[in-house]
Amino acid sequence: MVVRASQMVHYLAPPLIAGGRLSEPDKENNRKPGGLETMIALPAKYVMSAIGAALSISGFVALVTTQSVKTWVKGHPYPIYLALIVSVLVVAGTLDYAYSMRKRIKLPSDHDKKLCSATLERLPVNGAVIGWLKHTEMTDMSVADFPADVLDAFEKMTKFSRTQPIGFDDAQLARSFESLMEAITSFCRSVDSWTFAAHSQELKKIIAPPPGTAAAGEFLSEISHPPVPRHTADAGMEEETTALTRRHHELVGAYDHFIRTAHAQGIDIDG
Secondary structure, three states: OHHHHHHHHHHHOOOOOOOOOOOOOOOOOOOOOOHHHHHHHHHHHHHHHHHHHHHHHHHHHHHHOOHHHHHHHHOOOHHHHHHHHHHHHHHHHHHHHHHHHHHHOOOOOHHHHHHHHHHHHHOOOOOHHHHHHHOOOHHHOOHHHOOHHHHHHHHHHHHHHHOOOOOOOOHHHHHHHHHHHHHHHHHHHHHHHHHHHHHHHHHHHHHOOOOOOOOOOOOOOOOOOOOOOHHHHOHHHHHHHHHHHHHHHHHHHHHHHHHHHHHHOOOOOOO
């Protein structure tokens, strides 16, 4: 019974999925070796390097001391023979350096390329949404002028991010995308608050009594009260506009940072 119960718990438990949201790095692909693995791998690496160097040197010495090379040297000037040896050593060193540098360069995975391409399909660099963001000042906007396509594109981008089970393999790209999604969420919330404040301001103008008249249920006094100053009535709207402008700048900066990070990781941005 104990064995069967443990098996039932195992089968009923949710499966472990590597990574998480699109903005989270894939932990399985970014797993770091443990201390024991490092202690074993490091000496083995140096031993194999020493063996390879010894074999290369012995092979080169055997090559330049063969009978055929000695016969060739007898019929040609000795400086040419030395120049040939130096040329071979330089070429070998150059090839080894180029190979080591190529190993150090971290190329993006196909998984990251696909996710980045899917992101740019929804928010292209030269698309209408990003173009509108970069050429619009929030202080000059009104509710009637705000395009619905912008919020619709951001909503689709948010849904896409939430439906991806595996995030970016590259940690820097994952953090950059997470910042972008946070900026999109903050901008959309700020737009909602700004829209609500604009409608509230218009509603107050409609239901407010004209200067010098009494409100419903009040008697008109001999001395009419002065109207509320405009800067006091618009304080809430100005605050929301300032917040929206800040979120707008943060969103543009987060998007540009994501594009630069993807390009730095070797992912071409065609726009």
